[in-house]
Each structure stands twice: as structure tokens, then as C-alpha cells.
Amino acid sequence: MKRIQGSYLRGYVKVLVKGERPERFFQACTNRGIAVWDIKKETNNTCSGNVALGDVKYLKQIKRETNDYKLRFIGRKGYPFLINQFFQKKPLLLGLCLSLLLIVFLSNIVWEVKITGVPNDLEEKITNQLEQYGVHRGSWSFTIDSPSVIQQRLLNDVPELLWVGVHKKGTTYMLEGVEKVVVEEEEVDGPRNLVATKKGVIQEMYVSKGVPKVQVNDYVEPGDVLVSGEIPSGQASEGEEENDDEKDEEEVELIAAEGDITAKTWYETNVEVPLSTNNETLTGNKEKKYAIRIGNIEFPIWGFKSPEYDQIHREKYEQPIHFLTWELPIKFVTTTLSEKEYHEVERTKEEAIDYGIKQAKQELQLHLGPKAEIISEKVLHETTENGKVKLTLYITVEEDIVKEEPINQGD
Amino acid sequence: MKNWQHRIKSWLINYLALPSDVMLELPRITVIGQLHVYIENHKGIAVYSDNELTLKANKGYIQIKGSSFVLKMMLPEEILLEGHISDIKFLPDIQE
Numbered sequence: 303m304k305r306i307q308g309s310y311l312r313g314y315v316k317v318l319v320k321g322e323r324p325e326r327f328f329q330a331c332t333n334r335g336i337a338v339w340d341i342k343k344e345t346n347n348t349c350s351g352n353v354a355l356g357d358v359k360y361l362k363q364i365k366r367e368t369n370d371y372k373l374r375f376i377g378r379k380g381y382p383f384l385i386n387q388f389f390q391k392k393p394l395l396l397g398l399c400l401s402l403l404l405i406v407f408l409s410n411i412v413w414e415v416k417i418t419g420v421p422n423d424l425e426e427k428i429t430n431q432l433e434q435y436g437v438h439r440g441s442w443s444f445t446i447d448s449p450s451v452i453q454q455r456l457l458n459d460v461p462e463l464l465w466v467g468v469h470k471k472g473t474t475y476m477l478e479g480v481e482k483v484v485v486e487e488e489e490v491d492g493p494r495n496l497v498a499t500k501k502g503v504i505q506e507m508y509v510s511k512g513v514p515k516v517q518v519n520d521y522v523e524p525g526d527v528l529v530s531g532e533i534p535s536g537q538a539s540e541g542e543e544e545n546d547d548e549k550d551e552e553e554v555e556l557i558a559a560e561g562d563i564t565a566k567t568w569y570e571t572n573v574e575v576p577l578s579t580n581n582e583t584l585t586g587n588k589e590k591k592y593a594i595r596i597g598n599i600e601f602p603i604w605g606f607k608s609p610e611y612d613q614i615h616r617e618k619y620e621q622p623i624h625f626l627t628w629e630l631p632i633k634f635v636t637t638t639l640s641e642k643e644y645h646e647v648e649r650t651k652e653e654a655i656d657y658g659i660k661q662a663k664q665e666l667q668l669h670l671g672p673k674a675e676i677i678s679e680k681v682l683h684e685t686t687e688n689g690k691v692k693l694t695l696y697i698t699v700e701e702d703i704v705k706e707e708p709i710n711q712g713d
Numbered sequence: 714m715k716n717w718q719h720r721i722k723s724w725l726i727n728y729l730a731l732p733s734d735v736m737l738e739l740p741r742i743t744v745i746g747q748l749h750v751y752i753e754n755h756k757g758i759a760v761y762s763d764n765e766l767t768l769k770a771n772k773g774y775i776q777i778k779g780s781s782f783v784l785k786m787m788l789p790e791e792i793l794l795e796g797h798i799s800d801i802k803f804l805p806d807i808q809e
Binding site: 306329332338339340343349351 | 763786787
């Protein structure tokens with residue numbers, strides 16, 4: 303029975319055998335190991351039976367070996383025939399292909415751009431900006447940059463945006479924005495001291511309110527009070543002195559101290575500078591190529607010639623093509639070929655040290671912010687090993703070290 | 714020589730309780746009501762028509778009679794017959 307099960311899947315044919323004693327033909331078949339089933343004697347000299355599609359090729363051989371029987375195939379059943387039948391209907395097949403293509407086409411179009419979380423005027427601004435990037439209803443989704451790139455560009459181009467989240471959900475672009483609310487910088491209300499944030503030597507002091515506790519050229523540690531907000535009341539308002547004569551001498555008035563204090567601070571940094579470096583620069587010449595990638599094979603669509611650059615920097619950007627919500631294994635690939643040049647730089651030790659100092663200064667400036675001013679630097683230690691110069695630098699900076707600290711009015 | 718072999722086989726069947734159809738290459742016929750006949754170890758079809766099936770066996774023939782016969786399955790040495798079965802007969806070894 304096992305050999306007959308599943309025959310519908312593999313397909314079978316109904317054979318009509320005509321001749322003297324037709325059952326002998328089927329006997330010959332079974333002797334050869336071919337399974338035959340549903341054998342029926344139709345008339346005295348005809349007999350029909352089913353044979354698996356794979357065994358049909360042996361029938362002719364058997365026919366030749368036995369006496370003359372006439373074979374006629376009177377039925378074809380099973381999936382192979384159904385599939386064949388289906389593929390013979392060309393218009394149907396064409397329609398199916400076209401409809402699939404249409405779905406692929408429609409799945410790769412942006413159907414909606416939703417912007418939430420921002421007021422109307424800003425929404426309009428974002429919409430205009432998106433329009434410039436090519437993100438609008440009806441645009442091709444694989445010509446659009448990836449959501450993270452859009453996010454970055456939007457943040458750069460729309461200054462009113464504090465944050466924007468861009469994500470693609472099927473054919474919809476969802477944007478969630480947060481408006482930047484420009485708030486006046488909040489002054490610490492109430493009494494406060496000014497304290498040091500770093501150790502250093504005070505260079506300049508300008509106190510507009512409060513009692514200075516340190517002087518120029520004083521050394522301060524972090525947390526030291528520079529300007530106190532506690533003013534003895536007599537000193538605070540001299541006009542009222544007479545009236546408040548009776549008041550306790552220790553009574554103080556608390557105010558918000560204000561002032562600018564710059565101090566000299568020191569930093570120790572380590573830098574390593576290689577004596578020879580390679581770097582690449584792009585010359586600005588570039589060409590774009592477009593291709594469709596299926597699996598690992600790329601089919602170029604546009605840009606067949608390779609540009610005649612000596613050195614090429616390739617940048618690939620792949621945009622998947624969607625079918626409804628699924629990503630197809632087909633990708634739209636944009637390759638940017640940019641010409642690049644290699645530069646090999648050999649430095650002498652002196653040059654390397656100079657470069658290291660410059661680099662260290664830049665890094666420190668970046669870390670401290672634009673208000674800080676680097677005054678001087680000193681090389682404490684230098685060694686050369688493995689083609690690298692190691693430097694230990696001591697850098698002196700003038701910077702604002704003030705931090706406002708409220709005075710605790712516990713009682 | 715043949716006689717000797719036959720005796721050994723008979724002895725094995727009796728004392729070791731081996732199935733006789735295997736040892737003696739006899740046909741095994743399974744009948745399910747009047748609906749199905751399942752014959753194993755036959756030696757080929759002799760006659761087949763709508764109301765008769767005669768199979769060659771080791772010795773002689775097996776004749777099955779009835780009506781509306783269909784060979785549901787036909788494999789080497791195996792046949793499943795479907796139809797309305799009226800009688801099963803063993804015929805001695807004579808020319809048809």
C-alpha cells in the first residue's frame with residue numbers, strides 16, 4: 303500500500319491496455335517491480351489500470367518485450383499535471399506576475415507621513431523640510447535615506463526641534479517630534495554661594511554681589527567658597543543701619559552671590575604620536591552606481607563603467623524592497639565611488655612633539671569648552687618606542703571655575 | 714534430494730513452530746468479509762475478468778469468483794482484490 307500512497311502528489315496515469323489477455327501486461331509490469339493499482343477489466347480484451355508517473359517510461363519497454371498490446375493513456379491525475387495545466391494558461395500567469403509586481407511596487411511607496419507631538423506651524427516646517435529630502439506621499443521608499451539619517455538631518459535643519467524620532471512602519475513614516483521650548487535660563491533663586499569646581503590659582507575676580515572669601519593668587523580646592531552669599535546685615539544695607547541697631551550682630555542677610563572668577567588650572571595629559579602615518583583624503587570626484595541585489599548576486603541597472611581612479615573609496619547603501627510588510631531578499635543598492643588619495647607622512651621627532659602638543663590642546667579645548675583659554679604647556683616627559691613618540695604634557699588653562707551653590711536654610 | 718529438503722522443512726515447521734507459508738512458499742490469503750481478498754506469495758495471474766480471478770500458486774491455482782472485481786493493488790507476489798466475493802477455490806495443477 304505504501305507505494306501507492308502519495309501517488310496523487312507525484313502524479314499517475316490511467317492506462318488502457320488492449321489486446322489478447324490484457325491482464326498479462328499488468329502482470330509483466332508487477333514482475334518488473336512497477337506498482338499497478340485499480341485494475342479493471344473493461345471488456346474481454348481491454349483492461350485499465352493506474353501507473354505512477356515515474357514508471358510510465360518503463361511501460362514502453364515492457365510493451366516491446368511482451369506481445370503486441372495497444373496502450374492508451376486515458377487519464378492524467380495528480381499535482382504535476384495540475385501544475386502543468388496551470389502553467390499552460392499564459393494570461394493567468396501573466397496576470398499573476400503583474401499583480402505581484404504591482405504589490406511590490408505599492409509596498410515600496412510611502413503612503414503616509416505622520417507627524418505627531420509638535421504644534422501645527424512646526425509640523426508644516428517639518429513637512430516642508432521632508433519634502434526637500436524627498437519624503438512625501440507617493441515617493442519611492444528606496445530613494446529615501448534611512449530613518450536615522452533623516453532624523454539627523456531634520457535635527458540639523460529645523461532648529462526648533464529638540465528631538466525627533468523617525469521610524470518606518472511598513473509604508474508609513476512616523477515622526478515624533480519634541481519642540482524646543484526656549485526657557486530663560488533659570489537663575490538659582492534665593493541665597494547662594496559661589497564655590498570652586500576645580501583646584502587652581504585665582505587670576506581674576508569680579509564680584510558684583512556677595513562677600514569675596516578669597517583673593518587673587520589664592521590657591522583654591524574644589525568646594526571652597528569663593529564668594530559668600532551671607533552678608534552681615536549691617537554691611538548689606540548701610541542705610542538701614544541705624545534702624546536695625548538693636549539686631550543681633552551675628553544676624554546675616556542671605557543674598558544670591560554673583561560674580562566671575564577665573565583661575566589658573568592645570569591638566570596632565572598623555573598623548574601618543576606615530577612617527578609615520580598614512581591617511582586618505584577624498585579628492586571630491588565621485589560617481590554613483592545603481593544595482594539590484596538578489597541574494598548575493600548584483601545586477602547593475604545604471605553606471606556600468608568603472609571610473610578611472612587610482613584609488614577608490616566605495617560606499618554602499620542598501621535599501622531593501624518590501625512585499626507588503628515583509629522584506630524581500632531583493633535590495634536596491636547605491637554605490638558611491640569616490641576617488642581617494644593616500645598620503646604618507648613621515649615626521650621627525652620634533653614635528654611629532656609639536657603635533658602631539660597641538661592635538662592635546664585641541665582635545666582639552668573641546669573638553670573644557672570655548673570659554674577656557676589655554677595659556678601654556680610643558681612637556682614633562684617624552685619617550686620614543688615602536689615608532690611612536692609618547693608625551694606627558696602639563697597644560698595650564700585659565701577658566702571659569704565658579705559653581706553656584708544654594709545656601710542651605712535648614713532652619 | 715528434494716524429498717529430503719521437504720522433510721527437513723516439515724520438521725522445522727512442526728518443532729520450531731515456523732509459519733508454514735514462509736517455509737513452504739505457499740500462498741497466504743486474507744479475506745475481509747466478502748469485500749476484500751488479499752493474496753501474498755502467488756506466482757502470477759492466470760485469468761482475470763470482472764467476475765473471476767485465477768492466480769497461479771506453488772501447486773495448482775487459486776480461483777476466486779464473484780462480481781465487479783477491481784484489483785486495488787498489484788505488486789510482485791501481492792494482490793489486493795476488491796469486489797463482491799462469492800467463493801474461493803483451490804484447483805489442482807491442470808492446464809487452464
